[in-house]
Amino acid sequence: MDYAKTASGILDAVGGPGNVTHLEHCSTRLRFTLADTHEVDHARLKAVPGVMGVVGTQPQVVIGNDVVEVHAALTRLTGMGPGHGGAAAAAVGAPADGSRGGWGARVLDFIVGVFQPLIPAIAGAGVLKSLMLLATMFGLSKNGATYNTLVAISDATFFFLPLLVAVTTATKLNTNRLVAVAAVSVLVLPPMTKRMADGTSVFGLAIPNVTYSSQVFPAILAVLLLAVVERFLTRVTPKPVRIFFVPMVGLLVTVPVTLLFLGPLGFRLGTGFTTGVLWVFHTLGWVAFPLLAVALPFIISVGMHKAFIPYVVNQLSTAGYEPLYNPVSLAHNIAESGASFGVALRTKDTEMRSTGVSAGLSALFGITEPALYGITIQNKRALISVLSGAAAGATWLGVTHVTSYVAVGPGLASMSMFINANDPRNIVNAIVGAAIAFVTAFVVAMLTWSDAASATLKVRGVVAANAPANPDRALSPHDVLSPTDGTVVPLSEVSDRVFAGGVLGDGCAVRPTSGEFRSPAAGVVSMLFDTHHAVAVSTDDGVDLLIHVGLDTVRLNGTHFTAYVTKGDRVEAGQLLITADLDAIRADGYDTTTPVVVTNGAAVHVGAVRAGTQVAAGAPLFPVSTRATADVVS
Structure with missing residues (x-):
């Protein structure tokens, strides 16, 4: 790129x-x-x-x-x-x-802006801790200095999470980041937390005893208040004293209000949000897993999955585990991978195959957007494959109560997020669930995918938009297809003696009603006129075809024509080759009748032409066969 x-x-x-x-x-x-x-x-x-x-x-x-x-x-x-x-x-x-x-979109944008930048630090620290737990299962002592030093990296990240949230919130609100960190740091200052536990007050008002380490919402509310105060003070404070007066008053207002009101409110908000999600989980049980799994492709496609981030971060930072969203995401991510690889194997289009392989690899490692936007959402059969795999895998994960312990996109490289030193079956069941999701989606894609039914390929012009979903039942493999919509006429009725006399070869012509001209067969572009009015395709069966848009239109010197291929390009049957402005061509006095001619007639026999019929692009015009085959048949 x-x-x-x-x-x-x-x-x-x-x-x-x-x-x-x-x-x-x-x-x-x-x-x-x-x-x-x-x-x-x-x-x-x-x-x-x-x-x-x-x-x-x-x-x-x-x-x-x-x-x-x-x-x-x-x-x-x-x-x-x-x-x-x-x-x-x-x-x-x-x-x-x-x-x-609306408010919903603005709140979601704020949530994404605050929580998305946190993910690298949280994910890196979390995966490190899960790998350390894995190491203890192979002999590393939990009491050793190395283990405790490295685990402290993860513990510190979550303990000081309010400070990280202060930075991301201040960045989103375009307020002073260091002042925001100073305000929020009071919440986790060890002497202050001890005084809150013992009972303390400010301005004669008792400060509630709340443990703010690992919390996110109190910090967000604190910085929101700070941003409002800072903006107001900046407007009314004289410039000579602004550098110290604005942060001083901002801290003087924000910290006490946060300790007395906003901090406890944020703590309750986080607890309530998490409790609500867990209520759904406990009420529906394992059924919640496949239900969320089949909804995820649509949720992710509009960006609403980011609304789960506060719940996941809060749940992991306070409880140390997350039992629903991450396991379901694992099933969905791996199903996207399986479906993408299935499509890659089934498609005959090289670009779709390349997209399938790259998207499948990305989804396998937890990044699903390339698969989702490149394949799934655009193609109903791929979507069905993903939904089938995600539901099957999520059902297993729900029934076996798989739980995650790290905030990171679930995938092959982050499977350690499911390690539980006290329950080795958790990681095993996670791997089994992922395998079920992959295999199910892969098999369904292999069984159902059809290039002819692909909306993506139709939009790109690789297959005709009105091509039958199962062309093998409607067409002979040796049919030359119509390059455009229109009426079929025999070459003898074409008002050009070269074509009418068969000088260039046998075939037929189409009086077009559409300005799109597509490949009559799969093959390679062997010639494209500089004026883009004519193109030749050498098919995979050894037939040389010429599509000549209009009669004597070479005189237009390319005006009114646009080519979508170049010489040497591989094309599939129905792929867009040329577009032409038929009305403009006719207005310039040219006949738009389009001959379709087999130019290597010595080696190829042309069968009966379906003259006089109305055809759509992709419908059969005439059968062809090699001379040897034709002689045997006759």
């Missing part, structure tokens, strides 16, 4: 650097905040090479595994550093068109 070209195309499609107020990325998506979303050209954005999909009014551009590199290229183009807005940021505090979305 040309990262600079992709970044430039994306930037142009979203309205240019002046329209970008904020840009960040997650594991697979670029997340824009734009001053005016009406400037976005969604069709153009989706057509940019490297873009897998676009979600939301404030666009989330799905890139896949190359998102970091594309984001870096965008940063260079816009001059935006981490946590900074673009050229429009200084001029606008919110999109000028009021299109930030």
